[in-house]
Amino acid sequence: MPMPEQRLTPQQREVLAVLEAEHRAFWFKDWDGYAAAHAHAPHVLRWAFTRHGGLTLRRGWSEIGPRARAEMAGLPRPLSEFVEDVAIDNLTIRVAGDMAWASFRRTYRLSPVFGASGPNGPIDELRILERSEGAWRIVVVALLDPGLGGEPIVQVSADGRIVWVSEDAQRLLTPGDAFVVRAGRLRCRDGRADIRLQAAIRRAHARDRGLMSIRTSVPIAYAAAEAMQLCWVTGESGMVAVTLQDRRPSALRIAAAVEVFGLSPMQADLASAIVEGRSAMEFARERGMRPATARTHLRRIFAKVGVATQTGLVRVLVSIQPPG
Template identity: 30%
Template sequence: MSQAADEARIDAMHGFSSSEAGQLAEFERLNQVFTAIYEGASEDPPLRSSLQALRELFDAKHATLILRPATAQNAGAIINSDTVNLATSESYRTHFHALDPFVDLPDGQVVTPEELMGSSWQRSMFYRQFLEPVQVGHLIGADLHLDSGVLCRFRVSRDMHAAPFSENDKLIARMVLPHIKRALQLHVRLDDLSNEHQLFAGTLNRLQLGTISIARDGTVIDLNPEAQRIVGEHDGLLLRAQHLSADSATERRELQRVLRQALEDRPRSGPSVIDSLSISRPSGRGKLCLVVRTVPRGLRPDSQQSAAAVVFLRDPEAIRMQGANEVVRRLFNFTRMEAALALLLADGLTLDEAAEKLGVRRNTARTYLRFIFCKTGVTRQTLLVRMLLNNIVSLA
C-alpha cells in the first residue's frame, strides 16, 4: 500500500475507539485479499498472485491451490505461494499426492487434519515423510467443487513451531472460500471465451476471411493474418497512418463514409451491418469485397484498445486452403475435383475460367458441374453459388 493510502487510512480512523479502529483495519485487510483474489481470476495459472496475500492473511508458511478434474487420479495443477520450494512441490506432484490422507474433504467445509483423523494424522507416512522434513506442522483446508466439474483443494500451512490454526482462522477461511470459488469460476469462463475466440479466429483464417478491427477514433488496432496479407500487397486497400484507405479517390471517400457511419451509430447490443462495398485493385485482379459491422458499446468506455467496428474482407482470387475443400467434400459428398470446381465458382469465376484454373477441358468441367448439381439438388450455377455462400464461405 502507498504512503498516501496509509495516511488516508490513519486519518479515517481518528475518532474511533481502539476496538473500532481494529475492526476497520481487519475489514480493510480482508478487502485487499478479496481484491487480489478477483484480480487473480484473469491470471494463468489462476489466483497465483493472490496466494501471497492469503498466506499473509493467515500468518502462514504456505498457501496452496490444487486444481484437477473431480475424477482425476493425478496430482493436478498445483499453484503455490512463492515461498514453496520447487523441489518440494514436484515431489508432491510425482509421489506424495498418492499418500496424502488430507483429501476428499466435505465440500466447502473448513477443517484441520486432526479433526478428521485425530492423533493418527501425525503418525501417517505423509506427515512423517513429507511435512516434517519441510518443517510444516499445522494444516487447514477445504475442498471446493466448481460447476465446471473441477475440484479445488485449498490448503494453508504453518511452521511446526507456530500456533495451531484457531477457530477465528477457520472463520476467516469460511469468509474467503466463496470468493475463491467465484474467482475460479470466472477464470474457467474467461478461459472458455479465450478458447472460443481462438477457434473462431482459426476458422476465419482457414476460410481466408480477413478481419480488421477499428477503434472509436478510426485507427486500425488489429488485423488477422489474411487481412495482413491483403493490405500488405498495397493493391487497392491500404493502411496509411494506422487508418484504412483505398487507392481510388472515389472508393476512398466511400470507405471513409461507411466507416464514419459505423463508428457514429454504435448500438448498445447486437452488432449490425452498416454497409458493404468493393475495392478495385490497380493490378487488374478481382475487386476486394468488404463488409463493415459495428461492435456494441457494452459497459466499458471506448479506448484505443477496444474495437468499435470490424471490417470483414475477402479476396475472391485467394487460393482456398485444403481444409475448406475437405469441408465442402464432407458436406455435399463431392469428389476433390468437384469440391475444387464448386469453390472456384463460389469465388466468382466463370465455368471457363474455373476449367482453365483446374487445367481441364470446358466439357470436362461441365460434366463435373452436372455431378455437383445432382448432389446438391440445384439446377443453376447461381443457385449453387448461393448455397455454398450460405453454408460455408461467407461469415459476414
C-alpha cells in the first residue's frame, strides 16, 4: 500500500504499522492478523457511511469480530494485487500518551472484483487506537464516502420506522403528495406501491450480513401527481435506505439499455416512451407510423431484453442503473 513521505516519530511509525497490518490482513483474508490489530473489548466501535455499505454502526468486538470474519471468508480470494495499488493521501497521525488517532483518505480500485457494488473511489477514514501492555490496538474505525449527498434519502429500520431523513427527502415528505409518515413509519400513498415498498424494506434488511453488506437496490414504481415515479429501496448494513425519487433522466437508463441489449435507435426511442408511461400506440401516432410497425418494434425489444410484457420491460430497464 503506497504511503506518503512524512516525517514520523517512532510512536507514529508504530501506529502506522498497525494501520498497514489491519488493511493488509483484511484483504489478504488473514483473520489472525486482522484480529491482532484490534482491541477485543466492549467499547470498540465501527461507524461507516458509504455507497456500497450504507450506514453502519457496530459496537463491541463481540459484534464486530464475527461480522468481520464472515465478510473476510466471503471474499473470493486474497486480493493482494489490488491492495498493493490502494493509494493513501492526507495522512495525519497524532499521539498523546496511550491514545492515538490517524486520519487519511484511501482510494480503492476494486471494480475488477466487485463491480459497482464494491469499494471503488475515495473513502475518508479515521482510526483511534489505545496502547495496552505495550501494543497499539484499534478501538474506533470510521469510514465516510465523500461522494454521498444531494439525494432524497430516508434511512429506515426493518419495520419501516424512520431513523434519518436527508434535507431533500424532508422537502418531499412535507407536502405528503406521494409519501407520508404514519406512526413513525415511511408509507407510500399508492396502496399497491406501499405493499411492495414494505416488502422490499423487509427483504433488504434480511440481507444484512458481514461488516459492510454488499449493496442491493430494488426499484418501486408509484403513482405521483403528474406521472409514474420511481423510488429505490437499497439494502444497507443494519439499515435500509429509501431514495424517494429517482431524479436521473430516463435517457441515462435507455443509453445503458442500448449498450446492454443492443437496441436500435428506433427501439431505444420506443423503450424510452414506454418507461415514461406512453403506449406503443401513442408512440406510433407521435412518429406518424402504423401501429403494426410500432408493435413489431416492441416485440423485437421484448426478444432482446428477454421479457414478455411492457411491465416486465419497464422493470428491467429501470433496474439497469440504481442510484449511486
